[in-house]
Amino acid sequence: MELLIIPFALGLISFLVPKNNIRFFGLIGSIIPVILTCIHLMDYIPGTWIELYRCDSEIPFGLTFTLHYDGISLLMLLLTAFSFPLIFLSNYNRDSSQSNLFHALAFFMQTGLFGVFLAGDGVLFYIFWEFTLIPIFLILYWFGNGNYTTLVKFFIYTMLGSLAMLLSLIWLKQHAHSFSYGDLIAANLTEKEGFWIMSGFMLAFAIKIPLFPFHTWQPNTYSTAPMAGTMLLSALMLKMALFGMIKWMIPLAPEGLECMRWIVIILGVLGIIYGGVIAIKQTDIKKIFAYASISHLGLIAAGIMLFSQNALTASMIQLINHSILSIGLFLVAEILISRTGTQDITQMGGIAEKAPKFAFWFMIISFASVSIPFSAGFIGEFLLLREISEFKLSLGILAASTLVFGAVYMFRAYQITMSGHKENTQFTDLTWNEWLVFCVLGILALVFGLAPYLIGDLIKESAQQLTLIVQNNS
Amino acid sequence: MEAIVIIFISALISLFLGIMKKPTLVLLVSIVGLLVGALVQNYEWYFLNEKYHVLDFNDGNIQFLNLAITLTGVIILSGYKHFMEESATIGDFSALMLFSLSGGLCLIGFTDLFMFFLGIEILSIPLYVLAGSKKKSASSSEAALKYFYLGSFATALLLFGIALVYGTVGTFDVEKIGFVSVLFTDQLPSMFFVGVLFMLAAMLFKVGAFPFHFWVADVYQGTPSVFMSYMSSVVKLIGIYAFYRLFGMMFPGVETFWSMLIVIVIFISMFIGNLSALNQDTFKRLMAFSSVTNGAYALMAVLTFSSESEALLVYMIGYSFSVVALMTINSLANNDEDKLVSLSGIGYKNPLIGVVGIVALLSVAGIPPMTGFFGKAMVFYQAFEQHMWLVSFALINSAIGVYIYLKIAMTLLKKEENAPIIALNWSQQIVLSVSLLALLFGWTIIYV
Numbered sequence: 001m002e003l004l005i006i007p008f009a010l011g012l013i014s015f016l017v018p019k020n021n022i023r024f025f026g027l028i029g030s031i032i033p034v035i036l037t038c039i040h041l042m043d044y045i046p047g048t049w050i051e052l053y054r055c056d057s058e059i060p061f062g063l064t065f066t067l068h069y070d071g072i073s074l075l076m077l078l079l080t081a082f083s084f085p086l087i088f089l090s091n092y093n094r095d096s097s098q099s100n101l102f103h104a105l106a107f108f109m110q111t112g113l114f115g116v117f118l119a120g121d122g123v124l125f126y127i128f129w130e131f132t133l134i135p136i137f138l139i140l141y142w143f144g145n146g147n148y149t150t151l152v153k154f155f156i157y158t159m160l161g162s163l164a165m166l167l168s169l170i171w172l173k174q175h176a177h178s179f180s181y182g183d184l185i186a187a188n189l190t191e192k193e194g195f196w197i198m199s200g201f202m203l204a205f206a207i208k209i210p211l212f213p214f215h216t217w218q219p220n221t222y223s224t225a226p227m228a229g230t231m232l233l234s235a236l237m238l239k240m241a242l243f244g245m246i247k248w249m250i251p252l253a254p255e256g257l258e259c260m261r262w263i264v265i266i267l268g269v270l271g272i273i274y275g276g277v278i279a280i281k282q283t284d285i286k287k288i289f290a291y292a293s294i295s296h297l298g299l300i301a302a303g304i305m306l307f308s309q310n311a312l313t314a315s316m317i318q319l320i321n322h323s324i325l326s327i328g329l330f331l332v333a334e335i336l337i338s339r340t341g342t343q344d345i346t347q348m349g350g351i352a353e354k355a356p357k358f359a360f361w362f363m364i365i366s367f368a369s370v371s372i373p374f375s376a377g378f379i380g381e382f383l384l385l386r387e388i389s390e391f392k393l394s395l396g397i398l399a400a401s402t403l404v405f406g407a408v409y410m411f412r413a414y415q416i417t418m419s420g421h422k423e424n425t426q427f428t429d430l431t432w433n434e435w436l437v438f439c440v441l442g443i444l445a446l447v448f449g450l451a452p453y454l455i456g457d458l459i460k461e462s463a464q465q466l467t468l469i470v471q472n473n474s
Numbered sequence: 475m476e477a478i479v480i481i482f483i484s485a486l487i488s489l490f491l492g493i494m495k496k497p498t499l500v501l502l503v504s505i506v507g508l509l510v511g512a513l514v515q516n517y518e519w520y521f522l523n524e525k526y527h528v529l530d531f532n533d534g535n536i537q538f539l540n541l542a543i544t545l546t547g548v549i550i551l552s553g554y555k556h557f558m559e560e561s562a563t564i565g566d567f568s569a570l571m572l573f574s575l576s577g578g579l580c581l582i583g584f585t586d587l588f589m590f591f592l593g594i595e596i597l598s599i600p601l602y603v604l605a606g607s608k609k610k611s612a613s614s615s616e617a618a619l620k621y622f623y624l625g626s627f628a629t630a631l632l633l634f635g636i637a638l639v640y641g642t643v644g645t646f647d648v649e650k651i652g653f654v655s656v657l658f659t660d661q662l663p664s665m666f667f668v669g670v671l672f673m674l675a676a677m678l679f680k681v682g683a684f685p686f687h688f689w690v691a692d693v694y695q696g697t698p699s700v701f702m703s704y705m706s707s708v709v710k711l712i713g714i715y716a717f718y719r720l721f722g723m724m725f726p727g728v729e730t731f732w733s734m735l736i737v738i739v740i741f742i743s744m745f746i747g748n749l750s751a752l753n754q755d756t757f758k759r760l761m762a763f764s765s766v767t768n769g770a771y772a773l774m775a776v777l778t779f780s781s782e783s784e785a786l787l788v789y790m791i792g793y794s795f796s797v798v799a800l801m802t803i804n805s806l807a808n809n810d811e812d813k814l815v816s817l818s819g820i821g822y823k824n825p826l827i828g829v830v831g832i833v834a835l836l837s838v839a840g841i842p843p844m845t846g847f848f849g850k851a852m853v854f855y856q857a858f859e860q861h862m863w864l865v866s867f868a869l870i871n872s873a874i875g876v877y878i879y880l881k882i883a884m885t886l887l888k889k890e891e892n893a894p895i896i897a898l899n900w901s902q903q904i905v906l907s908v909s910l911l912a913l914l915f916g917w918t919i920i921y922v
Binding site: 057060061123126127130131133134138141142148151152155156159160163164166167170171173174 | 782784832841852854855862869876881889
């Protein structure tokens with residue numbers, strides 16, 4: 001319970017803190033959830049379900065109020081908690097760091113995210129899922145330069161998906177005793193029902209991830225959003241959808257998995273190729289990273305649909321890796337944009353000789369992004385590709401093109417912006433906070449690359465349980 | 475019963491105080507009258523549990539009575555400034571609102587068609603006057619005239635319907651008619667069905683649903699803000715609840731006949747309301763079409779009558795407090811032209827208005843964790859079992875609705891540095907805070 005109350009309270013306190021201290025307060029405040037989640041991690045025995053809160057009174061309409069987590073949820077909680085200090089830190093010198101409103105909204109967002117990962121009830125999950133949309137929308141609206149159409153499209157699109165999910169939940173409840181996680185899992189469906197219920201969930205998640213034909217909101221939203229908003233969206237909000245697939249969609253309606261698997265895997269593989277190809281042709285730096293993100297996430301989504309223990313573990317490793325990368329990449333984008341005053345990479349160039357430190361860290365992040373060995377991306381992508389190839393070799397080969405495309409668009413972006421020589425341009429090197437963020441990200445990528453079992457051990461048992469549930473029910 | 479008497483008396487007193495030109499006292503008497511009425515009625519329900527000959531204020535009804543009385547009180551407070559500006563007629567206005575409310579209370583508690591008809595008349599007639607209360611405005615007179623003509627036509631239909639039903643069954647008592655319709659379903663003459671159809675038409679007119687929704691936009695636009703929010707919250711609430719009880723209790727045996735009609739009505743109303751609201755640029759007209767849509771969602775509760783009416787209650791709390799909050803904000807910030815654009819940036823510069831505005835809009839759009847979401851989810855949930863396709867279309871409509879309300883929210887919260895800062899007086903602060911609390915925590919009433 002305290003995991004929900006503390007970020008919310010921090011959000012409320014943010015309004016009271018004086019304006020010149022707010023960024024410091026945000027940084028310190030965001031450490032508290034980190035400590036809390038670490039305490040939970042210390043006590044956690046892999047494979048168990050920890051119940052944080054349960055309301056026993058009888059509630060009408062089959063609603064229950066339970067907060068619980070297993071290994072996968074705990075990993076997501078840790079990811080959320082650790083991302084916020086990094087986001088605040090990279091935002092330390094920007095305009096929005098002076099705003100009480102921004103910090104309050106970010107903390108509300110954290111409350112919602114914790115709620116999504118902790119929810120032990122279908123409607124509760126839906127409530128928190130939607131709740132996260134409100135702060136992020138306001139952050140994009142007030143602190144970005146997004147135009148009206150982009151934001152409305154973003155909001156309506158995600159909302160439409162969520163409503164489909166609500167419909168699925170209501171439908172599922174017709175077969176279950178209550179909305180609680182256990183009861184929903186125990187519901188027996190026919191294959192047809194399972195398929196339709198699953199497609200409702202899948203629509204919500206596919207729009208949020210975003211999978212290939214549902215991605216149109218994403219590049220524009222990313223390119224007009226403020227840096228912190230993009231980081232929140234891409235490092236955390238999208239992960240909600242992947243988490244929802246693992247923890248909610250497939251265990252709840254495993255009867256539809258056989259039909260749905262093919263659709264999502266093919267869409268994922270299409271997304272890998274499509275995102276890669278478009279990213280190669282883009283000149284807007286933020287859009288390159290946005291399409292790269294479509295490409296990466298398509299692979300993770302395809303991996304999740306295989307739903308074996310190995311595939312799930314690999315997906316989670318790659319998911320964590322992608323969060324690390326997206327914070328790093330969008331910080332790179334922000335540094336480039338704010339110091340050159342343009343989003344167009346063809347107008348940049350020769351930055352490496354003026355800002356060697358920045359060039360070094362951009363290189364590291366690029367390497368991690370193209371998943372060279374010893375970076376977390378290598379382990380994740382390699383395992384995922386292996387799983388997909390075992391499922392269907394031709395799809396595996398197509399999906400492996402992500403390695404090629406990744407190298408092309410990443411190094412193209414690096415080369416055009418950083419190398420060469422350009423007269424009369426000013427480019428200040430990294431400030432201390434940016435340097436610190438890059439350091440932390442680089443170390444994390446390296447650590448998870450060398451020791452992926454840190455993630456694997458935490459979630460393996462929980463993944464096993466989920467696969468057993470699915471096997472028994474389908 | 476006591477509530478009706480007390481509110482009626484306080485209306486009479488405020489009428490005389492209005493003649494004596496004591497505006498503050500008028501409002502005080504009205505508010506105190508509402509409070510005392512509600513308290514006495516609750517006391518009676520809780521401790522005595524009495525039942526009158528044709529009125530019943532127990533269980534589900536008492537909650538709707540409380541909601542209606544609270545809303546009226548809040549609306550009177552929100553119109554405080556408007557009343558004070560025209561202090562010559564203040565006694566009339568508040569008295570008419572209270573008269574109308576006491577009719578509405580009859581409509582909440584009726585167990586007899588006679589009381590039902592009486593309630594609907596007492597509820598409507600003051601409204602015709604209130605709609606035209608801005609005497610110098612042409613659109614206000616137009617609204618009053620339109621409302622009066624169409625309203626009397628609907629009443630005539632209703633009366634005809636009641637007569638036909640009475641002619642078949644021989645009783646006014648709602649429960650007895652219910653028994654007859656269940657026991658002798660096969661033997662009912664077509665006269666009975668014609669009666670049901672006429673009553674249905676009249677009720678659809680009262681709640682402003684397709685195909686009788688044409689008056690809504692014009693009447694709402696012409697009516698002064700305070701009375702418009704009264705019409706679209708309290709009157710709507712009472713109308714739908716009466717509809718719910720009337721059809722659920724009286725015609726359960728012939729449900730297949732009228733439920734099919736209501737499904738069609740809901741389906742078309744949702745789309746008409748939403749699609750018409752899509753491109754409106756005046757606030758009141760937009761709210762009028764939104765009330766058509768929301769009325770249609772609420773009608774889904776009629777399809778699933780049960781003795782528990784919590785879903786409808788929560789839905790109406792969410793909707794009516796949203797309307798009251800939004801209309802208050804609109805009347806604070808907007809001039810007579812009533813354009814949406816003139817709200818631009820108000821919420822950004824005035825924190826309380828901003829918070830209440832966005833909460834109200836999210837609630838009416840059905841986004842969690844506001845009361846509107848819970849109401850909508852519960853109503854849809856109940857209807858899902860029998861009317862799956864209807865609920866699916868309703869969810870699509872919710873998405874269209876999100877666009878409409880998001881447009882207002884974005885106008886309201888626009889980052890505009892030279893938007894005016896509005897000074898709120900105590901009554902407006904109370905109204906906004908009460909609405910905020912109701913919209914955030916109103917759904918907890920299901921635990922009570």
